[in-house]
Amino acid sequence: MPLPEVLEIVPLQGLPRAEICVPGSKSLTNRALILAALGEGRCVLEGALWSEDTQVMVDCLSRLGWKVSVEPDREEAANCCISLEGLGGRVPPGGTHDQPLELFVGNAGTAARFLTALVCLGEGWYRISGVPRMHERPQAELFAALRSLGYRIESPNDRLPALILGSGPLPGKCRVSIEKSSQFASALLMCACVGGWEVEVVGANADEAPYVEMTRGLMAAFAQAGGRIVIEPDASSGSYFWAVNALWGVTGPDWAVRVRHWPDSGWQVDARFPNLLPLQRPLSRATDLGDSIMTAIVLAPFARHPLSFVDLGRLRVQECERVLALRTELTKCGARVREKGDTLEFVPGPLHGAEIETYDDHRMAMCFALLGLKVPGIRLLKPGCVKKSFPNFFQKLALPPPEGLGAELRDGRSGRILPPAELTAE
Numbered sequence: 001m002p003l004p005e006v007l008e009i010v011p012l013q014g015l016p017r018a019e020i021c022v023p024g025s026k027s028l029t030n031r032a033l034i035l036a037a038l039g040e041g042r043c044v045l046e047g048a049l050w051s052e053d054t055q056v057m058v059d060c061l062s063r064l065g066w067k068v069s070v071e072p073d074r075e076e077a078a079n080c081c082i083s084l085e086g087l088g089g090r091v092p093p094g095g096t097h098d099q100p101l102e103l104f105v106g107n108a109g110t111a112a113r114f115l116t117a118l119v120c121l122g123e124g125w126y127r128i129s130g131v132p133r134m135h136e137r138p139q140a141e142l143f144a145a146l147r148s149l150g151y152r153i154e155s156p157n158d159r160l161p162a163l164i165l166g167s168g169p170l171p172g173k174c175r176v177s178i179e180k181s182s183q184f185a186s187a188l189l190m191c192a193c194v195g196g197w198e199v200e201v202v203g204a205n206a207d208e209a210p211y212v213e214m215t216r217g218l219m220a221a222f223a224q225a226g227g228r229i230v231i232e233p234d235a236s237s238g239s240y241f242w243a244v245n246a247l248w249g250v251t252g253p254d255w256a257v258r259v260r261h262w263p264d265s266g267w268q269v270d271a272r273f274p275n276l277l278p279l280q281r282p283l284s285r286a287t288d289l290g291d292s293i294m295t296a297i298v299l300a301p302f303a304r305h306p307l308s309f310v311d312l313g314r315l316r317v318q319e320c321e322r323v324l325a326l327r328t329e330l331t332k333c334g335a336r337v338r339e340k341g342d343t344l345e346f347v348p349g350p351l352h353g354a355e356i357e358t359y360d361d362h363r364m365a366m367c368f369a370l371l372g373l374k375v376p377g378i379r380l381l382k383p384g385c386v387k388k389s390f391p392n393f394f395q396k397l398a399l400p401p402p403e404g405l406g407a408e409l410r411d412g413r414s415g416r417i418l419p420p421a422e423l424t425a426e
Helices: 026-038 052-064 109-120 140-149 183-195 210-225 235-247 269-276 293-302 313-317 322-332 362-372 383-388 393-398
Strands: 006-010 018-020 040-049 068-072 079-087 101-104 123-129 152-154 162-167 172-177 197-202 228-230 257-259 307-310 336-340 343-347 354-357 378-381 408-411
Touching: 006 362, 018 235, 026 040, 026 052, 026 079, 026 109, 026 183, 026 210, 040 052, 052 068, 052 101, 052 109, 052 383, 109 123, 109 140, 109 162, 109 183, 140 152, 140 172, 140 183, 172 183, 183 197, 183 210, 210 228, 210 269, 235 257, 235 269, 235 293, 235 362, 235 393, 269 293, 293 307, 293 322, 293 336, 293 343, 293 362, 313 322, 322 336, 322 343, 322 354, 322 362, 354 362, 362 378, 362 383, 362 393, 383 393, 393 408
Parallel strands: 018 257, 040 228, 101 123, 172 197, 354 378
Antiparallel strands: 006 378, 006 408, 040 079, 068 079, 123 162, 152 162, 307 343, 336 343
16 A cells, blocks of 8 residues: 555654665666666676666666566565566667657656667667656756767757657767766766767766766676676665664764665765764765765754755756755754755754655655654655655664664554555555
C-alpha cells in the first residue's frame, strides 16, 4: 500500500546502535546500464539499485530493444540483479520524424542526459520526454555538443521534450560545459568510444569534477571486470544514517549508527561525508560533497558555531529548486538561515516542528525525516517521492536495531502508528 499523504516522524528517545544496509548507488547503476548496453555480450550488475530512476532507465533500454532481466537481491530489498545483453556498440533503430520511438524518462536526470547521447548512435528518430520538472531542467550544453558533432536535435527551447535523429557514429571533437550538470560530460564520455568522439570537458574544476571521475572510474572497471560488476551502496543515501550520530554529538570511532559495506573506491564524492563530521568549516557543493551537502545543511542548526555552504548553484536546477526549498522549510522550523547568492549561512539555534513540503524531491523528504528523528512535530507532505532513489528509506527508520533505527512513524492524519511493512514507497 502507498505511504500516507502526511507522515509524522516521532523523535528517537536516544541514539540506537545499528548497522544499516542502504541500496546501491543510483549514479553507478544508471552509468553501468549504459556501459553494459554498449558492451559486447551479457553483463550482470549485482547490488544494482531498483528504484524509480533505475526502473526508468531499464524500461527505456528495453523499449529500445535491449534484452534486460531483473532478479531480486537477497540482502537488500531495494536492490536487484540486472542482466543485460550488450549489442557490441550497436543501438537499435528509432522511428520516423512523424512517429518517433518514444522514451519517457520521468524526472531522472541521468536517464535524460545519458539516453540523449546514446540514441544519437542509432538510426532514425527518437523522442525523449519526462515529467514537467524534467522539461525545466538544463539540456542545452549537451545538445550543443552533440550538434557540433553533426547530430540533429529538435527542441524549441533546448530542453526536453526533444526529437533526436540518430545518425550512427560521427567521429569528431566536441566541448561540453559542466557548469549546470556534470551528467552532460558523463553522457558523452560513455558513448565516445562507439561514436568516435573526442570530448573536452570545460567549466569550473572540470579536471576534478567528482561525478565525471566516477564515470571514468566505472568505464575503466568495465574494461577489467568483463561481464560482472558489483554496484556499491549509495553514499548519498547513506549520509542520512551517519548524520544521525551527529544529531547526538557522536562522531569518529564511537559511531553508534553505521552503514554496512561503506564504499571505499573513491568513485562517490559523498563517501567523504562521515569524515566531515562534526561540521566545522564552510562546505562546497563543487569540491567537498555532492547531494549529501543537503544532509549537512540540515545538520547546520545543531552545530557549535555558525556555518556556511557555498557553490550551491547546481542545486537550483535539480529535482526542485533545492536552495530555496531548504531555506524555506528550515525557516519554518525556526532555523536562522540567510540565502546570499549561491550560499546558505546558518547561526545555530533551537528548532521546532512544522509541516514540511517535499516538492516531489526524494532528498528533501529524507533530509527532513532525519530532522524529525531529533525535533518533535516534523510532518512530511507526500513522502512517497523517496521511491526515486530509496523506496524503503522509511522502513529503515522504523525497523528495530540493528537493521534499523527503531523510530516510530505515524500517519499524519489519523495518528496511526505505521508498521515497517507499510513503509515502502510504491
